[in-house]
Amino acid sequence: MNGKKCSMLSPAVSAHTKQLFRLDTNRPVVGSGPVLFGLNAEALAASMVEIGEPVWRGRQLAEAMYRQWVADLDGVTTLPKALRSRLVAGGCAIRRPRIVQTFVSNDGTERYLVEGQVLESQTVESVWMPDGDGGEAGDGSGADVPKQSNGENEKEWQRATICVSSQVGCAVNCQFCLTAKLGLQRNLTVGEIAGQVVAILDRHAVEIGKDRVNLVFMGMGEPLLNYDSWMAAVRLLVKEVGISPQRMTVSTSGIVPGIERLAAEPPEVRPKLAISLNAPNDEIRSEIMPINRKWPIEAVLDAVRKMRLRPRERITFEYVLLGGVTDRPEHAQQVARLLRRSGLPAKVNLIAWNPGPGIAYQMPQPEAVEGFKRALVAEGVPVYVRRPRGRDIFAACGQLKRTIEAAT
Ligand code: SF4
Numbered sequence: 001m002n003g004k005k006c007s008m009l010s011p012a013v014s015a016h017t018k019q020l021f022r023l024d025t026n027r028p029v030v031g032s033g034p035v036l037f038g039l040n041a042e043a044l045a046a047s048m049v050e051i052g053e054p055v056w057r058g059r060q061l062a063e064a065m066y067r068q069w070v071a072d073l074d075g076v077t078t079l080p081k082a083l084r085s086r087l088v089a090g091g092c093a094i095r096r097p098r099i100v101q102t103f104v105s106n107d108g109t110e111r112y113l114v115e116g117q118v119l120e121s122q123t124v125e126s127v128w129m130p131d132g133d134g135g136e137a138g139d140g141s142g143a144d145v146p147k148q149s150n151g152e153n154e155k156e157w158q159r160a161t162i163c164v165s166s167q168v169g170c171a172v173n174c175q176f177c178l179t180a181k182l183g184l185q186r187n188l189t190v191g192e193i194a195g196q197v198v199a200i201l202d203r204h205a206v207e208i209g210k211d212r213v214n215l216v217f218m219g220m221g222e223p224l225l226n227y228d229s230w231m232a233a234v235r236l237l238v239k240e241v242g243i244s245p246q247r248m249t250v251s252t253s254g255i256v257p258g259i260e261r262l263a264a265e266p267p268e269v270r271p272k273l274a275i276s277l278n279a280p281n282d283e284i285r286s287e288i289m290p291i292n293r294k295w296p297i298e299a300v301l302d303a304v305r306k307m308r309l310r311p312r313e314r315i316t317f318e319y320v321l322l323g324g325v326t327d328r329p330e331h332a333q334q335v336a337r338l339l340r341r342s343g344l345p346a347k348v349n350l351i352a353w354n355p356g357p358g359i360a361y362q363m364p365q366p367e368a369v370e371g372f373k374r375a376l377v378a379e380g381v382p383v384y385v386r387r388p389r390g391r392d393i394f395a396a397c398g399q400l401k402r403t404i405e406a407a408t
Helices: 013-022 040-052 056-067 083-091 190-203 221-240 254-261 280-288 297-304 329-342 366-378
Strands: 099-104 110-115 121-130 159-165 165-169 184-186 212-217 248-254 272-276 317-321 344-351 384-387
Touching: 040 056, 056 221, 099 190, 099 297, 110 190, 110 254, 110 344, 121 190, 159 190, 159 248, 165 366, 184 221, 221 248, 221 254, 248 254, 248 317, 254 297, 272 297, 317 329, 317 366, 329 344, 329 366, 344 366
Parallel strands: 159 212, 212 248, 248 272, 272 317, 317 344, 344 384
Antiparallel strands: 099 110, 110 121, 121 159, 165 184
């Protein structure tokens, strides 16, 4: 680690800091020191006590970073100036991830490259979808219901969805996904995961508790393969930022141990679950999602059945329609049978595959999408078709790959 050491931090903070730098297989951010953004209120309080400050100084720091979205220590005016100077002199910094590049789609979607906390060169991708993409519909949380107009200070959007990344690249290697082409480069830290959300909330002046904003952990990476950091970020977003876990959905390719850990989380912090199913049977699924050979469909469903669902909560099954591969009428019948047999309260989100360079699949014909939907409806399965958002800026599902050239 090249950065200055902040000798004033508690062991908990130092351990966290070490974790940040242990993940750094390349070069740390030039001039960086230990990072405060990503620590929870308890760790911040412990560090304040350690340097002889009252415990509530930690709460003040947490309030400033996570509620008021103050991005540097100088701006934390609830702390005495002398303390701020001491922290800065000791090498501490908030280092909240910043949006460094924005790509704006003609449908209003925005894709961001967000600065990492660890590496100078590696950015993280996130997407802002004003008015969502339909993926929130029908899961029992009411997340898709526009807020009532109060006639004053109206924003341009009624509700919005933020798509959050959990890793740089991904190891899961789904054959239809552009992110898979990167391979896994590294796990994101707690601060990098929560920081994407806070940077975007700040950019759009979101009012927590008033505006309808949903989070989907469906960006780059497999969240359940970075479970500890991802779940710590979720706790931070729930407890410190104030976002309800019922407004959050985590999507997994079917990592059984991760689903089992999620099932054991208390309902007050557990996000809703989406399973990226994408195929009607193990044979096709293993072909397009090699992870299925390790955890086939039945093993995934067994793990999902361990979840204690909230009243009216449904498990979302995402289904990417690949032209000629997964979009046939008989596939729809098989999916309906599979879900019926599972006994789970389920809904299906259909996603017409988004093309990406170097991936040989075909987009489904619009009639195939419609036919698939009709077949599921006829079998009594609740089904929604995701609106493609931000295809022109490579922001749509499966397209995140730090495609900077899309801006030019
Ligand atoms: S679809 Fe998700 S899990 Fe699969 S390779 Fe892409 S990012 Fe990873």
